[in-house]
Amino acid sequence: MRVIKAHDERKNEILNTAERLFRTKGYEKSTVNDILKEVDIAKGTFYHYFKSKEEVMDAIVLRYKDSIVSRAEKTLIRDDISPEEKLMHTFMAMRINDEVDGEMLNELHKAENALLHQKTLNQIVTAIAPILVKVIEEGTQKKAWRCKYPLQYMQIFLSASLTLTDEGIFALDADSQMKVIAALISVLEKMLDVPEDSFIQLFMQHW
């Protein structure tokens, strides 16, 4: 029985199913046949839309990055919140997330998903760091922050955050997890040369 759908609709079906499978079973352990069975299509259909299994992963990563970037950019141009709140909102967007993206950074990064994690890390750091730099520039003007290497600091902060809070890489208990996060915020304060503990409160509110 042959069902024909609009190009984008079918493509998204594949993408959504693949994402769910990768997230729950891991990339390596999810086979193309698994995807076919769930979407209820044949091999040829899959390869009509994507030229490889890895291309599906790349598309998923890109979609995720775009959603984070778009939220970060909306936050950037707001004029009703302070720069430090903008920083916090952007970090939160990368972690908490609603529904779809939600489990991405938390569930998707199992040990089997090293490649997916690496690709995501690369995309997020590359795309988000420059946005955060703009927030820092705003803070430098309005709040007299001082920051020697804005871009590099944000790269450091983001890569450490995404790596250390990844349950697939470091299996930390809740307490250790909180200590790492507190330390990350503390590092951020030092990076921006603001008084100790001036961000941690703000963070707790948005948690």
Add this chain to the structure above:
Amino acid sequence: MRVIKAHDERKNEILNTAERLFRTKGYEKSTVNDILKEVDIAKGTFYHYFKSKEEVMDAIVLRYKDSIVSRAEKTLIRDDISPEEKLMHTFMAMRINDEVDGEMLNELHKAENALLHQKTLNQIVTAIAPILVKVIEEGTQKKAWRCKYPLQYMQIFLSASLTLTDEGIFALDADSQMKVIAALISVLEKMLDVPEDSFIQLFMQHW
């Protein structure tokens, strides 16, 4: 033609060959058959020593970690160098390295080696951070360093270092690479609450 060797000798032959192949071709692209051909053994022999291809990778990562840890521990107990020199030596050991380990962190981390990178990162951070904490404790006494989250700071520092300076993850030109390293050292200074630029000179000497 059947050649019989001592258990450890054969095991190391497999390990060395696998490491070289993984490093040059990447883990995924190196097949078990490639290893067999180079070591000149049969399938059964390989699986007599290792129960899977991944177990070989784990053994390689462990061997690498052990070599780094052993050097770090030797550095730790020296009494002819300052704590800041100990920090630098340990970081250097993770990057420059002689011969065998040498190309590990530089060549081995191609995009195909995400899993290998992740496993190495995990091992190094888990094993080295506690040793660096001891160096910091020494510095806190002798040099009046001040450090609020020693372990977490070292975890942050190590994971950011190993991720950002990895050519397989972020392809940076020489200039960007240097800026990131300078920023990392700057962060380290802030973490230990020492004056700005007090470590950077030291680092340049050991580079």
Add this chain to the structure above:
DNA sequence: GATTATAGACTGACGGTCGGTCGGTGAAAG
């Protein structure tokens, strides 16, 4: 009728298994 979407049988490569062989070792038998 040309293009696009779908189908699914097929291929080749790869990781891993399995039944069995061969050489060395050590102890009992001669």
Add this chain to the structure above:
DNA sequence: CTTTCACCGACCGACCGTCAGTCTATAATC
């Protein structure tokens, strides 16, 4: 002091199942 023989574990390679990816045919759509 040999010789025999049971046993161990290193070694072999044909074989198997799985999986990503290919190819050709065919149905729907414009």
